[in-house]
Structure formats: structure tokens, C-alpha cells
Amino acid sequence: MIKVWGRHDGSNVIKAMWCIGELGIEYDRIDWGGKYGGNDDPEYRAKNPNGRLPTIEEEDGWCVWESGAVIRYLSAKHDMGGLYPSDPRDRADADRWMDWSSLNMAGFNVVYLDYFFRLSAEERDISTVEAAVKKATPWYDILDKHLADRDYVCGDKLTIGDIPAGALTHRWMTWTPAGMRPSHPNVEAWYARLCERPAYREHVLDKTNKTTF
Ligand SMILES: N[C@@H](CCC(=O)N[C@@H](CS)C(=O)NCC(=O)O)C(=O)O
Known part of the structure; x- marks a missing residue:
């Protein structure tokens, strides 16, 4: 094991x-x-x-x-050929979305944690969160457009291409203060699809509790 x-x-x-x-x-x-x-x-x-x-x-x-x-x-x-695509081009597709989301989407998570949740109420500055949302929004615009005609990032099934983006998106959906998160209907539909998956529920939804930081 x-x-x-x-x-x-x-x-x-x-x-x-x-x-x-x-x-x-x-x-x-x-x-x-x-x-x-x-x-x-x-x-x-x-x-x-x-x-x-x-x-x-x-x-x-x-x-x-x-x-x-x-x-x-x-x-x-x-799961070669499944979660990890075996065709070189399919794998490159999953790889690029995986790297893209790790590089571009991790930023708001760091700001939410280090400049908001981990600070006392008096130390918190909501403008840092607003700036992080503004910075992350163009990346979510791209993902939203990409998800317009597919259920998952690389097509009709989950691949590694969904993983970093999907894990971070739970925080984007639930930690972004009310009214601050722009609408991204295709991202929201994809997130709802992820929320139906038992592994996502167990390891992402249930384990992302900001009160434990
Ligand atoms: N690029 C590394 C980053 C690893 C990283 O910074 N992990 C955080 C937790 S998410 C960490 O170790 N923080 C120090 C700690 O929790 O003690 C990866 O993707 O694995």
C-alpha cells in the first residue's frame, strides 16, 4: 500500500x-x-x-x-488510457491543462489563505481578495469558453487535465466572497458535475475546510 x-x-x-x-x-x-x-x-x-x-x-x-x-x-x-491518456496528443492536451491550471489558478488560493483566512479579522484587507479575484478572472474566462462544448476539460471523461483546476475551483466557488465571483456558467456546470463524483466529494469537498488552517 x-x-x-x-x-x-x-x-x-x-x-x-x-x-x-x-x-x-x-x-x-x-x-x-x-x-x-x-x-x-x-x-x-x-x-x-x-x-x-x-x-x-x-x-x-x-x-x-x-x-x-x-x-x-x-x-x-x-489507469493508462483512462485518467492518464495514452495517445500522445490526448496526453499533451491533458498535460497542458494540468500545467496551465497549476500555474495560473493557484494564485488566488495563496492570497485567500495567506492574506485573508490566516489573518485575524482586524488584519484582513478585502482589497487583496478583490485583486486576486480580478487576476484569476481572465483564466476562468478561458476555462469557461473551453468548457462550452465538453463535459470535462479534455472531452467527455475525467482526465488528469481536470485535477488541479477542479481541486482549486472548489475554493474559488466556496471561498470567494458573495457577489465578488463573476458568472462562468460552463465552469459552474463542470463544477456541479465534479461534485457528483464520490472521490471529489470525499477528498475535495469534505477536506477543504478553511477553519482548520
Ligand atoms: N509545487 C509543490 C508545492 C507543495 C507545497 O507547497 N505544499 C504545501 C501544502 S499544499 C506545503 O507543503 N506547505 C507547508 C506545510 O503545509 O507545512 C506541489 O505541487 O506539490
């Missing part, structure tokens, strides 16, 4: 856990990082020199870190 090192509510851990849930593989997740600490533990650093989360450890001790690499490794190992 694989070991997953990482606290349940880290956005990058959530991505890996959603992938694991979709693949239906057994795992043993160890709460690590955040309030659990352990990031600088020498044994942990030997597994992941960054001290960050998640880290996946196979039974023979082999480890992989970086959530994107984790998702690609596990889906290639357990």
Missing part, C-alpha cells in the same frame, strides 16, 4: 488524494506539515528535499513529490 505524507487540507495534497480516490487505490495517509509539523525532519527531508507536501512513498521506499508528478505517476501506473 502507498503512503501519502501530507495534512488532509493542503491544496496540493487534496489534488493527489482526489486522484487516488478516482483510481480507487489503497493508501495510508499520514498527517504531516502545517500544524502537524515534521517538514524539517531529516528522515522526511530524505524522502522529499523540499520538506513540502505531498510525498508519496511506495512499499519499497521509492518516493515521488510535486503534486503534478504524483498525479501523473499514479494515473500512468493505475
Whole structure:
């Protein structure tokens, strides 16, 4: 059974856990990082020199870190041709959306956490959130247009191309203050579709609770 090192509510851990849930593989997740600490533990650093989360450890001790690499490794190992497309062009399509969303959509999540939820009410400045929403909106405009004629990012079924964007979009939908989030009907329909998936419900919806940060 694989070991997953990482606290349940880290956005990058959530991505890996959603992938694991979709693949239906057994795992043993160890709460690590955040309030659990352990990031600088020498044994942990030997597994992941960054001290960050998640880290996946196979039974023979082999480890992989970086959530994107984790998702690609596990889906290639357990669902080649499904979650991980096997045709080179289909795979490139999934890869580009995966990288695109990790690079462009993570920004608002960092602002929501570090400049809002993790601060006391007196320290909070709503204008930082407004600026983050403004910055993220053009990316959601692109995703919305792309989803106009497909159920999932790469077509009619879920692939790794949906994972980072889908995990972050739950926070976009539920953490963006009321009235601040622009309307994106196709993104909203895709999010509703994701919310019907048991693995998304278990690892993204139920585990993204801002009160635990
Ligand atoms: N690019 C890395 C980022 C890893 C990362 O920064 N993870 C966060 C949690 S989402 C972390 O380790 N934070 C320190 C902590 O929680 O202790 C990845 O995608 O895996």
C-alpha cells in the first residue's frame, strides 16, 4: 500500500488524494506539515528535499513529490488510457491543462489563505481578495469558453487535465466572497458535475475546510 505524507487540507495534497480516490487505490495517509509539523525532519527531508507536501512513498521506499508528478505517476501506473491518456496528443492536451491550471489558478488560493483566512479579522484587507479575484478572472474566462462544448476539460471523461483546476475551483466557488465571483456558467456546470463524483466529494469537498488552517 502507498503512503501519502501530507495534512488532509493542503491544496496540493487534496489534488493527489482526489486522484487516488478516482483510481480507487489503497493508501495510508499520514498527517504531516502545517500544524502537524515534521517538514524539517531529516528522515522526511530524505524522502522529499523540499520538506513540502505531498510525498508519496511506495512499499519499497521509492518516493515521488510535486503534486503534478504524483498525479501523473499514479494515473500512468493505475489507469493508462483512462485518467492518464495514452495517445500522445490526448496526453499533451491533458498535460497542458494540468500545467496551465497549476500555474495560473493557484494564485488566488495563496492570497485567500495567506492574506485573508490566516489573518485575524482586524488584519484582513478585502482589497487583496478583490485583486486576486480580478487576476484569476481572465483564466476562468478561458476555462469557461473551453468548457462550452465538453463535459470535462479534455472531452467527455475525467482526465488528469481536470485535477488541479477542479481541486482549486472548489475554493474559488466556496471561498470567494458573495457577489465578488463573476458568472462562468460552463465552469459552474463542470463544477456541479465534479461534485457528483464520490472521490471529489470525499477528498475535495469534505477536506477543504478553511477553519482548520
Ligand atoms: N509545487 C509543490 C508545492 C507543495 C507545497 O507547497 N505544499 C504545501 C501544502 S499544499 C506545503 O507543503 N506547505 C507547508 C506545510 O503545509 O507545512 C506541489 O505541487 O506539490
